[in-house]
Amino acid sequence: MTIEERIPVAVLGATGSVGQRFVSLLLRHPWFRLAEVTASERSAGRRYGEAAHWLQSEPLPDEVAALEVRPTDPTDVHLDSRLVFSALDSSAAERVEAAYAKAGHFVVSNAKTHRMDPDVPLLVPEVNSAHLGLLEHQSAHAPGALLTNPNCSTIGLVLTLAPLDAAFGIEQVHVVTMQAVSGAGLHGVPSMQMIDNLVPHIGGEEDKLETETQKILGVLRGDRIDPAAIRVSAQCTRVAVVDGHTLCVSVKLRESPGLDEVREALQGFRSAPQELGLPSAPDRPVHVLDQADRPQPRLDRDIDQGMAATVGRLRHCPLFDCKYVALSHNTLRGAAGGSILVAEQALAEGRIPGLEI
Amino acid sequence: MTIEERIPVAVLGATGSVGQRFVSLLLRHPWFRLAEVTASERSAGRRYGEAAHWLQSEPLPDEVAALEVRPTDPTDVHLDSRLVFSALDSSAAERVEAAYAKAGHFVVSNAKTHRMDPDVPLLVPEVNSAHLGLLEHQSAHAPGALLTNPNCSTIGLVLTLAPLDAAFGIEQVHVVTMQAVSGAGLHGVPSMQMIDNLVPHIGGEEDKLETETQKILGVLRGDRIDPAAIRVSAQCTRVAVVDGHTLCVSVKLRESPGLDEVREALQGFRSAPQELGLPSAPDRPVHVLDQADRPQPRLDRDIDQGMAATVGRLRHCPLFDCKYVALSHNTLRGAAGGSILVAEQALAEGRIPGLEI
Amino acid sequence: MTIEERIPVAVLGATGSVGQRFVSLLLRHPWFRLAEVTASERSAGRRYGEAAHWLQSEPLPDEVAALEVRPTDPTDVHLDSRLVFSALDSSAAERVEAAYAKAGHFVVSNAKTHRMDPDVPLLVPEVNSAHLGLLEHQSAHAPGALLTNPNCSTIGLVLTLAPLDAAFGIEQVHVVTMQAVSGAGLHGVPSMQMIDNLVPHIGGEEDKLETETQKILGVLRGDRIDPAAIRVSAQCTRVAVVDGHTLCVSVKLRESPGLDEVREALQGFRSAPQELGLPSAPDRPVHVLDQADRPQPRLDRDIDQGMAATVGRLRHCPLFDCKYVALSHNTLRGAAGGSILVAEQALAEGRIPGLEI
């Protein structure tokens, strides 16, 4: 596909931390072409290169720096791109995203706002692409639609739970997270809190882990999702890591497989995005590491372009059936990259009328 | 007590990280006077001020700097101090500590070597001072004796479990630790591992947490300890914190108390060291913090002179009965300070023949 | 002095980072009693214990937690305390401090706003207590007065330059700083910037170092300060340290002393606060360390209650006469503690009419 033939896409809230990740990933995307960017009133009308305090490691290409920033205005939606990625925070998302969908856009959102809406799919394409069926029931947002990407700590969890649930049935999950600071945005966590310190609390995060996991692993029945009957207990902490959420997971299964079988289920996990060969799909959704001291965020977060989870220290748990340590990249797989993969899956399934690849 | 009247004590392995903490705490101890220090052959014969690369924040007093370092030689034990604190690592402890006990010394050790020996008490004075009764059965080490201090991550755990076990009976404990680098000694953890990173593995640590907890919460029956019938699952990680181990704990109880009762049991916990008014005893073994984002290592580790545990985020657990975050100072309460408190308790109970306060 | 006999003082902007340090130091001050606290409108009327997100390591006493927070309102100044410490940031200071002085208060400020005003002393009591003579010329602020404390990085520099200037005459100073994050306040430096990173820029800081140094080392002539004819070149950087600014200093002197003489000038430095035995004065303003790898922020910032500078690596410079590394605590000596020492010096000299100790 030449760059002119690619599908034009827009990014809402393109100047912030997640917005920059979207821009960075779209720069080299084989299907998409970044055509439009929006930001707050303050930035509107400026060139993207001036409005964004660009903090990605690759340089910003001139043609993207030259894009005019449009206002993220829900009362006057006038983007040309049918496919829109939203990097808005939840308060902005609440005011904006539904308006864009009603105006005909397919909005893939990284915000928490609509994740638990009954008719909005909360998607991890390897896990629950079947939930795309909900789009047929989104009359409230027609002619467009809303799709959402889970919370950054949920994704790493469900990528590792899904193959275990499929193979052995999951009953209970205990998870303690050690989350990277980038999850809170550029200015989210003061350095005073992260030098010689950690913070054992992230507002609202534990609830997201508990409820999103149940929805994602649930089953589509008609126009709604039956949440999975899995009990989840989460404790979330913030640690001095830039990127990469680490999770200490204990799982109770309905069956009692041996560790080799558990390992095989994780390592052998393949799903729709892999079969379709989607551009942002990791070769393997889960990589099992055998060294005793892995995964480690700095060493392992970038595996498979930052789109896979890694699992280590897989062993029996004296209280549950097995336990392990999981890691995934929170701003790649957990935010911008995950949303792009959602759009790829929807496109590949022909779920976005008028757009095809 | 004038300084001349204080009980002379020795520190084995006084130049290392834990050794320096012992020296630092003994400098201002009201009962003890640091009379002798030992180190490896390489340092023997030198002044302590030259042999130790002093890294404590208070200056080293001249009279201590002038102490001659003796060799930690198990074949030629010749210390004058009856009470000896061992800051040796486990391999040195294995060669040395029993020899000192046989030579008549009461050795309070911070090493793991003898912790699980059937006739050696593994002591947290607030929790199991009754285990001092084992000393009567230590004929193998007579005329001296061996006493041990638990692993640095175990102490914070059992300080918070003990009042819950006494009040409600504990059946299961799930603990994930985020441990400070000082626990591994001055050179234990390379900075390459701790910048923008964490390591989800500490060799042998999980086993210590699981087995030591059972021994400490066990019951003395004649010449042995019946371990507590508590199942413990531990996952240990190392994070970029200097001092202070943070633990995410979930507990299953035999009874089902309300959170207020759990809180009261923790906050109201007092025990023998508090009643005896021991110099190193914290006013309260456990402080419950109500702010949503506490405890934090840098802010809370030094509470009660670093000898108390702090507990925060106490709440119901969807899988166990309750969960909370606990913090304790690993080189104060968890090492040197804990050992000194053990000695104080033993002295106050008259368990060290020939020494009294 | 009983606590009732102590001089009542107020802190403007008491809820912020520097404000909390003032409160913390005043809690145990032998001359002063914290009587009043102010903060922004938002906090006014609340109890200090509720309004302040207390982050100091010692607990907040009940009587201070119970103080009612007053608004920092320049149009309605009504504090009872004659002596007022200002922890306001510079924009608030600009609107407020002069009004308080005109209303009769002696305001000791930590803000940059009035530091370079010709009639306002910029004080490091060990260095230029003679500049208190400016107070007689502050008719604009009568019946009160304004006194200021230098920028946190300037203080460590001038404490080490002053004895060299007195002994040998300084011509040029080249300084590169590595500054702690607390200098920017609780939320000043995002953790994204301080993990696996440093930032080689602090807005306005280099200019402060260059001009404040000249004023402090200048000479009082009548109603103004003749700045010292010292050329200063500063480069400021921010590094992942909580407290303690480290400075790499090269100095060109008029005379060419040997290193022993330079060392002696630094180590032997004593001045008015030491002679007067002021409560916040360090025993020695400068401590020279001889270990090759010192000073280090975490190990050395708290020396002499955090009120002294430490100097290490003193040696010849191939381009200047000598070079060294200096360290001082930026929120103790460099902010709250320094301001309190200024007040102590002014009081001890009888410069605050109506107040005496």
Add this chain to the structure above:
Amino acid sequence: MTIEERIPVAVLGATGSVGQRFVSLLLRHPWFRLAEVTASERSAGRRYGEAAHWLQSEPLPDEVAALEVRPTDPTDVHLDSRLVFSALDSSAAERVEAAYAKAGHFVVSNAKTHRMDPDVPLLVPEVNSAHLGLLEHQSAHAPGALLTNPNCSTIGLVLTLAPLDAAFGIEQVHVVTMQAVSGAGLHGVPSMQMIDNLVPHIGGEEDKLETETQKILGVLRGDRIDPAAIRVSAQCTRVAVVDGHTLCVSVKLRESPGLDEVREALQGFRSAPQELGLPSAPDRPVHVLDQADRPQPRLDRDIDQGMAATVGRLRHCPLFDCKYVALSHNTLRGAAGGSILVAEQALAEGRIPGLEI
């Protein structure tokens, strides 16, 4: 070139930190094929994949993991590769490198051992490729030869000094470094020193910066280098950064150019490796950044594949002519990548008899 046609090369000391960087870079090198690896006796005979604790972010290919590790034995040199990269530390280099050269190998070394030898070129190809002429005079090492790569902090300095020296003549250089921990190897800097801390001392580093700079910027006259008559004053510190050395540089020039001219000299700098289009040559040896707070290690170290220096904050210096902040990647440009570029330059000039590209 097919992989079989590539020049076979060996890496001495391939299991350590710098050795792994060599292996990682050679995996994808268009001219070279990693054919042999050596390590200490302990690892000899094992497969590389077992002997090396692989810590690079890309996976180790199977064919490299399968290489048999040979002993780095100076008494029995038997490598087939004529071109050998040495990642040995200086003590091993002293015993080994000359023996390999005498056995006919062209050894490109990253160790300090032979850098200042009169007949050994100390090379930064953009700066002093003319010094390759020394190879004709290395009879002591014939039939092979020794070439060296400068210290990791020297490279970033001379890359930025060279164009200034060429254009305006340099008289004096004052440099303060803030160096990354990877410069000291995997276990070189304990985390106890790097959390909430920095260390203002790196053994031997300042002398290297001062003397190597003079040699590199010197002129080849017959069989020796006349060192440049530039006086250098260096102060080196270690900070909590994984990769990327930051330097605060002040320069006194013979001419007095405007800042625009200085900027142009840096930004416009091109040299032999760029003209030859060497595979490891950066597009530009120096990138000038205009944002006020750059360069920053985490954001800028990887520019131009980590082979270029970045410069920011270029401005007048009140004491020298100009000052700036420079950054370069210490294990890419400063170690393995720099050595490979040296080999490329030597090959492109036909300086390695029997090998051509």
